[in-house]
Amino acid sequence: MLDAIAGFSFEHFHFLRPWWALMTIPFAGVWWFQYQQKNTFQRWKKLISPHLLGALTLKGSDKQWFSPLSLLAMALVIFILILMGPSWRKQPSPFEQDRAAFFIALDVSQSMTSGDIQPNRLERAKQKIADLLALRAAHRNALLVYAGSAHSVLPLTDDINILEHYLRAINPDIMPRPGKKPETIIPLIEHAIGDENLPVTVLLIGDGIGSETKQAFQRFFSTPKRQLLVLGVGGSSEDIQQQGLSNIPALDLSGLTSLASISNGHLIKMTVDGGDIQQIYRRIDAHMVSAEDQAIPWLDAGYFGIFAGMLIVLPWFRKGWSLHWSWLASIMFIGALSATPKAQAGVFSDLWLSQNQQGRWHFQQGRYLQAAEHFQDLHWKATAYYRAEEFLLAAEYYSRINGPQARFNQANALAHSDNYLPAVALYDELLRQYPNYPGAVENRKIVQDIIDAINLLSESQLEERNESKRVQELDDSPQRADGAERKTFIPQESIQLSAEDILQDPALNEQWMRTVEPNPANFLSIKFYLQLEQQTLEHNKSAAEPTSISRGTTEEHQP
Numbered sequence: 001m002l003d004a005i006a007g008f009s010f011e012h013f014h015f016l017r018p019w020w021a022l023m024t025i026p027f028a029g030v031w032w033f034q035y036q037q038k039n040t041f042q043r044w045k046k047l048i049s050p051h052l053l054g055a056l057t058l059k060g061s062d063k064q065w066f067s068p069l070s071l072l073a074m075a076l077v078i079f080i081l082i083l084m085g086p087s088w089r090k091q092p093s094p095f096e097q098d099r100a101a102f103f104i105a106l107d108v109s110q111s112m113t114s115g116d117i118q119p120n121r122l123e124r125a126k127q128k129i130a131d132l133l134a135l136r137a138a139h140r141n142a143l144l145v146y147a148g149s150a151h152s153v154l155p156l157t158d159d160i161n162i163l164e165h166y167l168r169a170i171n172p173d174i175m176p177r178p179g180k181k182p183e184t185i186i187p188l189i190e191h192a193i194g195d196e197n198l199p200v201t202v203l204l205i206g207d208g209i210g211s212e213t214k215q216a217f218q219r220f221f222s223t224p225k226r227q228l229l230v231l232g233v234g235g236s237s238e239d240i241q242q243q244g245l246s247n248i249p250a251l252d253l254s255g256l257t258s259l260a261s262i263s264n265g266h267l268i269k270m271t272v273d274g275g276d277i278q279q280i281y282r283r284i285d286a287h288m289v290s291a292e293d294q295a296i297p298w299l300d301a302g303y304f305g306i307f308a309g310m311l312i313v314l315p316w317f318r319k320g321w322s323l324h325w326s327w328l329a330s331i332m333f334i335g336a337l338s339a340t341p342k343a344q345a346g347v348f349s350d351l352w353l354s355q356n357q358q359g360r361w362h363f364q365q366g367r368y369l370q371a372a373e374h375f376q377d378l379h380w381k382a383t384a385y386y387r388a389e390e391f392l393l394a395a396e397y398y399s400r401i402n403g404p405q406a407r408f409n410q411a412n413a414l415a416h417s418d419n420y421l422p423a424v425a426l427y428d429e430l431l432r433q434y435p436n437y438p439g440a441v442e443n444r445k446i447v448q449d450i451i452d453a454i455n456l457l458s459e460s461q462l463e464e465r466n467e468s469k470r471v472q473e474l475d476d477s478p479q480r481a482d483g484a485e486r487k488t489f490i491p492q493e494s495i496q497l498s499a500e501d502i503l504q505d506p507a508l509n510e511q512w513m514r515t516v517e518p519n520p521a522n523f524l525s526i527k528f529y530l531q532l533e534q535q536t537l538e539h540n541k542s543a544a545e546p547t548s549i550s551r552g553t554t555e556e557h558q559p
Helices: 002-006 018-038 040-045 050-056 068-084 094-099 121-135 160-167 182-193 213-220 237-242 253-262 275-288 302-317 326-338 355-364 368-374 378-387 391-398 404-416 420-433 440-467 499-504 506-514 520-544
Strands: 101-107 141-146 150-157 200-206 226-232 266-269
Touching (some): 101 182, 121 160, 141 182, 150 440, 160 520, 182 200, 182 213, 226 253, 226 275, 266 275, 355 368, 355 378, 391 404, 404 440
Parallel strands (some): 101 141, 101 200, 226 266
Antiparallel strands (some): 141 150
């Protein structure tokens, strides 16, 4: 219920069954009949002459707010709204979530080492990221870091183990350029999403902004499908003074608030408990649902009104309370249940609903494992297992269905179960038959990037295991990567190479990256320096291109 309320939007609010509003006509007639029966003065007026009735009655009012008649009106309104089916959001689609993009941008500047939050701001932020990644284990996440320049730690991936491995190694010493420029993450995000019009959520974690941050963020987040969440890290000036600390910049709460406001985003301040992460997770989940996909059913929020209706009906069974019209509410309550494909769970379900209908009911209620057990339709059974995060079972049932959509879904399920190599093989098979199949190229590239990252990490770990004489045997683990083969190099004369030479030669670049020490901090430091060098080369190259020169006068400045 909290998730549905958190995603409320007037923009998409509508009724699934608006024709039930016609029931207000007969219900209003019933209410008027009860009102006339309740008005004893009008009843006596029909039997006694007016001049005698005035002498026999006392002036007064018997109108009460808490009465069967007033509660009847409230019950009629609530049950009619339930029957109409109010809705403002769609049910989450598992295949849309596969393609949605979530970027975590972490501030790694020197101010994040401040100790006003124990152990310090950066370490606490990394703990919060780890908690969030644990909630988003089945979704695609990318990790960016920034100080005076921004760098990509890992591209979009659902392998949280690799993300957490590099997350622990992040510190200000690995950043090639000091400063605080959150706007430098925008080109990295634009390059990652390309031309795809996908839902994008960016979580900015830091304690302040730069001078040009607002303009860049306002431009990038002007599209409705892009959402900005800001997690403020740090204490106020008063908190820092109370701790007796000095030379520590306070949290720029006004700057971050203004940044979130002009970017149509949301500011969340870091808390001691997990309330901030839960709030962030709900906003991410609500934003990931695509409003344009007509195949995704709308979520019926009318069920929540049943509890209010039950509270109103409860006083009807008091001793002395009128029960003349209680049958009406019973009929409406049954009608509310029968207005949607829903039935009471139990032995009577089989009498009224087929197995697929029962599976559909459990599916809409979020009980995906029960839904998969009832579904006879293979596609729905596989989709239910997919939503239940039983990806191997989902891949098994998708393999029994013919067609490109089933192959694509099977590859997605294998990728989620860490079987990256079979997933790539399926993507390749699908692309050979349907070269332009939507999402296949993008998903294959993501999985291949994960395989390459695992191979690079595996080679470093293999060298460490050989040095310590520890050998680990693989059992029936998922096929995550090709594996790193031990390479023996013949000693040669060392050659001094510049960063430009390494970057311009792909072979040298790959060889250099493979000879980095196993320490992930050293690996990230060298990677970021190479990225910055590449950005500088591209900037200088574009600046050196010939441009049109306008005629005019020039001034010479003497020293």
